[in-house]
Amino acid sequence: MRCTRWAATLLGVLTIALGYPNSLEAWSWPARFPRLLNSFAEVVEEDWLRGVRILHSAEGYVQSANSGSILIVQPPLLSPITPPHALDSFVLIGHLDGTRTLYSNMGLLYRTSGAILEGVPIGEAAGPPESAREFEFRILDSGNGGYLNPLLILPRDTDLFSPIVREISVQRLHSTTLGEQITVDITALDRLTIGNPLRIMPFYWSIEYEGRRSSIFLDAFRERQGHLTLLSSDRRIEDSIPRLWRARLGPLPYVEGKESIRVIVGDHIGRYSIRSGKIESQAELE
Amino acid sequence: MRRISKRTVGIYTALLFFSLLYVLLVPQPTTDELLIAPRWSRDVASFDVTKISRNEEQVMAFRLANHFGYVTPEGIITHVEPVPFHVSYSESRFANYSQGSSGITIRDIYGDPLQNITQRGYPRLKDERIVMLAANGDTISEWDSSGKLKWRREHHAIISDAALRGNHTLIGLLDGRAILINEDGSLNFEYQDTHPEQQMVIGVALSNDRRFSALASGVNPTYLVVLENRIASTQEVARLILPHRIHHLQPLHFLSDNNSLLFERGGSLYYFDTENITLNELQRNVRLLHISHSNCCAAFISSSSTLEQHSGIILQLLHLRLGPMFQVQLPASHQPQPYFIAISDGPPLAILIGFEQSLNYIEGVWE
Numbered sequence: 001m002r003c004t005r006w007a008a009t010l011l012g013v014l015t016i017a018l019g020y021p022n023s024l025e026a027w028s029w030p031a032r033f034p035r036l037l038n039s040f041a042e043v044v045e046e047d048w049l050r051g052v053r054i055l056h057s058a059e060g061y062v063q064s065a066n067s068g069s070i071l072i073v074q075p076p077l078l079s080p081i082t083p084p085h086a087l088d089s090f091v092l093i094g095h096l097d098g099t100r101t102l103y104s105n106m107g108l109l110y111r112t113s114g115a116i117l118e119g120v121p122i123g124e125a126a127g128p129p130e131s132a133r134e135f136e137f138r139i140l141d142s143g144n145g146g147y148l149n150p151l152l153i154l155p156r157d158t159d160l161f162s163p164i165v166r167e168i169s170v171q172r173l174h175s176t177t178l179g180e181q182i183t184v185d186i187t188a189l190d191r192l193t194i195g196n197p198l199r200i201m202p203f204y205w206s207i208e209y210e211g212r213r214s215s216i217f218l219d220a221f222r223e224r225q226g227h228l229t230l231l232s233s234d235r236r237i238e239d240s241i242p243r244l245w246r247a248r249l250g251p252l253p254y255v256e257g258k259e260s261i262r263v264i265v266g267d268h269i270g271r272y273s274i275r276s277g278k279i280e281s282q283a284e285l286e
Numbered sequence: 287m288r289r290i291s292k293r294t295v296g297i298y299t300a301l302l303f304f305s306l307l308y309v310l311l312v313p314q315p316t317t318d319e320l321l322i323a324p325r326w327s328r329d330v331a332s333f334d335v336t337k338i339s340r341n342e343e344q345v346m347a348f349r350l351a352n353h354f355g356y357v358t359p360e361g362i363i364t365h366v367e368p369v370p371f372h373v374s375y376s377e378s379r380f381a382n383y384s385q386g387s388s389g390i391t392i393r394d395i396y397g398d399p400l401q402n403i404t405q406r407g408y409p410r411l412k413d414e415r416i417v418m419l420a421a422n423g424d425t426i427s428e429w430d431s432s433g434k435l436k437w438r439r440e441h442h443a444i445i446s447d448a449a450l451r452g453n454h455t456l457i458g459l460l461d462g463r464a465i466l467i468n469e470d471g472s473l474n475f476e477y478q479d480t481h482p483e484q485q486m487v488i489g490v491a492l493s494n495d496r497r498f499s500a501l502a503s504g505v506n507p508t509y510l511v512v513l514e515n516r517i518a519s520t521q522e523v524a525r526l527i528l529p530h531r532i533h534h535l536q537p538l539h540f541l542s543d544n545n546s547l548l549f550e551r552g553g554s555l556y557y558f559d560t561e562n563i564t565l566n567e568l569q570r571n572v573r574l575l576h577i578s579h580s581n582c583c584a585a586f587i588s589s590s591s592t593l594e595q596h597s598g599i600i601l602q603l604l605h606l607r608l609g610p611m612f613q614v615q616l617p618a619s620h621q622p623q624p625y626f627i628a629i630s631d632g633p634p635l636a637i638l639i640g641f642e643q644s645l646n647y648i649e650g651v652w653e
Contacts, residue, residue: 074534140460
């Protein structure tokens with residue numbers, strides 16, 4: 001019996017020791033397939049928010065944003081007669097640097113105690129399992145108990161969680177030795193941040209062409225009754241959600257033999273993603 | 287043969303005399319007997335809304351799996367309605383609420399609206415008081431009967447639990463603080479428990495006379511801390527490590543005698559006596575489903591499940607002076623925790639038991 005306890009203790013220590021070296025810096029987003037629903041600036045304005053709201057997809061889940069140990073788990077109120085708590089259901093995880101992370105509006109819980117490594121699933125947000133579900137994520141300061149801005153701590157440049165451009169298609173329309181015109185079709189733009197009360201989602205995009213970045217193009221979607229529409233009129237959108245938009249650029253400096261182009265798309269809180277596309281010619285060089 | 291001294295004989299004679307005198311002059315019944323009689327039963331799903339009476343003064347609130355309402359001791363239902371989300375209630379008013387709603391409407395025992403509260407969050411109603419735990423988790427506010435804000439406090443830490451007694455409010459915070467708030471929102475005392483490694487208060491209770499505050503503090507281990515609230519200061523009068531290591535919030539229930547603290551932990555029911563500083567295990571292998579207490583008694587419904595015993599739902603009545611009075615087994619239900627209990631001193635002692643869609647009212651007379 002004593003040996004078993006020793007083995008269990010040793011295993012626990014090893015688990016934490018292996019996890020913690022990464023923990024001080026290894027923050028990851030607290031969901032698989034997440035979509036950010038508000039910026040931290042809104043937290044200041046909206047009295048009912050203290051963190052960021054994140055949507056995870058139907059096949060996604062909530063995962064620990066850093067290594068640590070589960071401190072408190074409050075499952076959803078099973079009983080209709082239980083008096084309410086301030087937060088309906090949550091998981092509170094303590095980390096080695098003294099911070100704590102809170103995941104609230106939880107539904108199904110995978111884990112209820114013990115040491116946990118960064119990225120390990122802890123449960124799912126409350127809601128029907130076949131749909132995307134929303135939870136709130138907070139980082140609590142180790143000092144005076146205030147809240148930290150998660151968007152300054154969570155990775156910013158990871159492609160997974162940036163505004164997603166799934167695919168681009170670049171076509172050369174018109175080329176001369178002075179320059180060329182191309183069109184860029186960008187498919188499945190996703191995970192843009194709603195950053196203000198007007199429900200306008202500004203984003204920028206630019207292209208890199210022969211090592212030089214072009215001008216930054218600004219655009220915005222407006223959310224109306226759950227649908228997104230492009231504000232600018234010279235680009236078109238083919239669906240009520242931003243799956244495709246097309247921009248005509250040029251003239252760009254012509255470079256002989258240049259076959260590809262890079263498109264950078266970012267939102268107003270500084271997240272971006274980069275996609276490369278091969279230029280397909282529709283017109284021969286004049 | 288050894289001779290017994292006159293002094294010894296005198297002592298024994300005196301003891302016998304005083305014992306007889308005590309028995310004759312201070313008679314005490316060995317136990318009080320409670321005669322229980324069922325009075326009525328109602329099916330709330332088939333309740334006819336046209337029979338609502340509007341002249342009822344004494345009502346008891348009931349909360350079943352899918353219904354909420356008020357009923358008189360005579361069995362007249364003043365209001366009943368399906369409840370899709372949650373409801374918070376007292377004996378005079380109630381409010382439906384959901385997570386996403388931006389405000390709540392307080393209604394009376396007939397279901398008529400009284401006032402609107404423009405605060406997103408979760409209401410706690412106690413007697414005439416309306417307290418809101420804001421949806422941000424760290425703000426608490428109190429509103430008067432006209433829907434006007436009385437006070438509001440923000441704590442920069444998540445409120446884990448709140449206890450309302452009289453005009454005072456005790457809150458526990460997940461940064462290890464417990465705060466007693468006065469009627470006007472001012473600070474009565476703030477207590478920071480520095481003992482646990484993980485500082486957090488995960489459950490609070492306040493005695494009816496506001497003399498004692500009880501906190502469940504920390505995890506691994508969790509301490510039970512009892513504070514005595516004095517005029518000039520607050521003093522820690524008891525601290526003990528609670529059995530079991532669990533990672534849930536810890537509800538605590540101060541009973542009406544102001545000394546008894548009841549709580550469930552790790553599948554056992556415990557009773558802490560603040561006068562004698564003793565922790566007693568009342569029952570094992572139980573889960574507390576609902577509790578109600580009056581000045582004399584506490585009634586609670588618990589579920590038990592062991593391999594040795596027949597699992598089931600048990601209703602128990604605990605007299606605060608005499609101890610356990612009776613326990614009965616309730617039928618099992620397919621619905622998730624549809625059991626409800628409310629108790630009122632009377633006389634006669636009134637116990638309202640809810641089960642799925644039915645209400646059952648029993649009365650007890652002490653003899």
